[in-house]
Amino acid sequence: MNRPTNPGPVDLDVVLRSVADEVVPQTDDATSAGLVRDGVRHVRRRRAVLVGAAAVLAVAAAGVGANALLAEDPRPVLPAPAPTPEPTPSPAPTYRAAFPSPVTTDALRCGAPAPTATGTDVLATASVDPAAVTVASSDLVEVTGRVSVDPAARVSVLDPAGLTGYVVVQDGLVVSSLTPTNLDGATPVDLAEGDVLDLATSVDSFASCDPDGDTEHSPSLPPGDYELAVVVPWVVSSYALERDGAWGEPVTAADGSSEPLFDGWLVTPSVPFTVSADPDAGPSASSQTPDPVPGAFPGPTTTFPAAPSYEDLQCGMPAPAPTGDELLARLETPGTLSVAGGTEVTLAARLAGLPTARTETVDFRWLRAYVVARDGVIVSSTVPATDSEAYAVLEPGATEPLDHVVTTAVACEWGLPSDASLPPGEYTVQVVHPWMITRYALQQVDGSWGAETAGGSLYKGWLVSAPVRLTIT
The missing domain is CATH 2.60.40.10 (Immunoglobulins)
Structure with missing residues (x-):
């Protein structure tokens, strides 16, 4: 849309002179005098008109200027930029160690x-x-x-x-x-x-x-x-x-x-x-050979013999051979025993550890088993099929009582007595004890103790006592 041109400020004196010149031309004096009077009156009227017009023009000009000033399009005011949000920090990752199986005590x-x-x-x-x-x-x-x-x-x-x-x-x-x-x-x-x-x-x-x-x-x-x-x-x-x-x-x-x-x-x-060697020990002491310990071992380990099995101790099998010190312990029993038919008798047995050995075995101390033989063949056996989860230690030279009750009843099925009885006569009875070695240590010839040997099945068998003469009357 077009806007009016602003001519600038109006000079009133210049305008009036210009008007006067146009009204009063150059004439003779008389004429001029009359004309002057008429002109003056006219001019006064016109001046008043012009003054009013000039005032109007001035006001109009001022209005136009103000309008132009006010109509000037304002410079747009942009909104303040929104603050840039702080980036949300990413959580630190979690790194995990792959621990191995620990070394235990x-x-x-x-x-x-x-x-x-x-x-x-x-x-x-x-x-x-x-x-x-x-x-x-x-x-x-x-x-x-x-x-x-x-x-x-x-x-x-x-x-x-x-x-x-x-x-x-x-x-x-x-x-x-x-x-x-x-x-x-x-x-x-x-x-x-x-x-x-x-x-x-x-x-x-x-x-x-x-x-x-x-x-x-x-x-x-x-x-x-x-x-x-x-x-x-x-x-x-x-x-x-x-x-x-x-x-x-x-x-x-x-x-x-x-x-x-x-x-x-x-x-x-x-x-x-x-x-x-101990530097404080005298020369003679270091050169002396100590007296060997009776029953000591030349090394920290030993070799065990073949073990009798559960089946070897059942009825009908040959009477077992007694075990000795090679199993690091033995069963001790009296020499003879006598019992009347249909009754029972106590056999005073005991478990004796070797003085030069220390053993840990599966604990069967609660079990009492024996076999009765006649003419070299087992005719009664109280050996059961059983197991244990406990362990027992036998110190060097220690003894533990294992008294057995011997009856004349025939036991040939799972170690349980039957209604049949052994007839009167001469027999032999042998105490048998489960012997499963899990650890042992041996005394050496110089008196020191060798390193302990451990394992789940170092020996798994039976201790067997020497035969005891049994008379059934």
């Missing part, structure tokens, strides 16, 4: 196979300083068990300070073991990536491989070459892992459980461990 006990050193998959490694250790017999030595936290892991664990242990290995088996028994007093500690803990450990030359923890039978490891591994309790309650320069969220037990994420032992690689 049982795997560090005497007689167990030498433990394998643990690796970085438990978020830390362990090592021994120095790389070779020597200790005099009946003495101890200080070593350092060093724990190095993985450079890409942060862990919270029970503080292992003061809780280190060790195992001494010979011929692939643990021959001395020392581990802390109570971790309840340990406090948690946070370890950063790459942290290194130097843990002082005292290694003793004592052979602590008695099943009951009693070392009086083995005051010291014999001089010789062994291997040493330091073990450190490693109980992880939480951890965080770093991947590609970024740390993941901490990992803790689910649902606030107090169970640790990993509960086992760090095991160092083994280092040479030499036990030397």
Whole structure:
């Protein structure tokens, strides 16, 4: 739409002069005088008109100017830009460790196979300083068990300070073991990536491989070459892992459980461990050969004979041969026994351990079984088919009573007595006892005790007493 042109401000004097010149032309005086009068009147009227017109024009001009000024399109006012929202940070990922099966305390006990050193998959490694250790017999030595936290892991664990242990290995088996028994007093500690803990450990030359923890039978490891591994309790309650320069969220037990994420032992690689002769011992003592212990063994293990079976002790089979000290224990019985037909008699038997052996067996102390033979053939047997889940230890030279009640009833079916009775006459009776060895240790010729040997089926058979003459009247 077209707008009116603004001519600019109006000069009233200029306008009036211009009008006067147009009204009063150049004439003679008379005429001029009349014309002047007429013109003046006319001019006055016109001036008034012009003044009014000029005023109107001025007002109009002002209005036009104001209108133009007011009609000027205003510059649009843009709204302030909305603030850019802060990006929502992505949650840190959670990296989880794939823990292996832990090394348990049982795997560090005497007689167990030498433990394998643990690796970085438990978020830390362990090592021994120095790389070779020597200790005099009946003495101890200080070593350092060093724990190095993985450079890409942060862990919270029970503080292992003061809780280190060790195992001494010979011929692939643990021959001395020392581990802390109570971790309840340990406090948690946070370890950063790459942290290194130097843990002082005292290694003793004592052979602590008695099943009951009693070392009086083995005051010291014999001089010789062994291997040493330091073990450190490693109980992880939480951890965080770093991947590609970024740390993941901490990992803790689910649902606030107090169970640790990993509960086992760090095991160092083994280092040479030499036990030397006691330097304080006199020359004559070291050169003397001790008197051999009667019944001692030349080595830490023994060979067991073939075992009689359950079937070998049933009716109709030959009377069994008595077992001897080769089974590390024996059954002792009186020489003769007499019983009246249809009655019973007590046979005072006992289990006797070999003075130079310590055994652990499946516990059948509650069982009383015997076989009766005539002319070399079993005619009655109370041997049952049974089992046990308990274990019993027989100390060196210990004895335990195993009194048996012998009857004249014939027992040939599952060890149960029948209505038939053995006729009067001469027989032999032998006590039989299940004997399943799970562990044993042997005293050596020099008086020391060899390493404990363990296994599920070292021997599985029966102890058999010597024949006792039985007279049925």
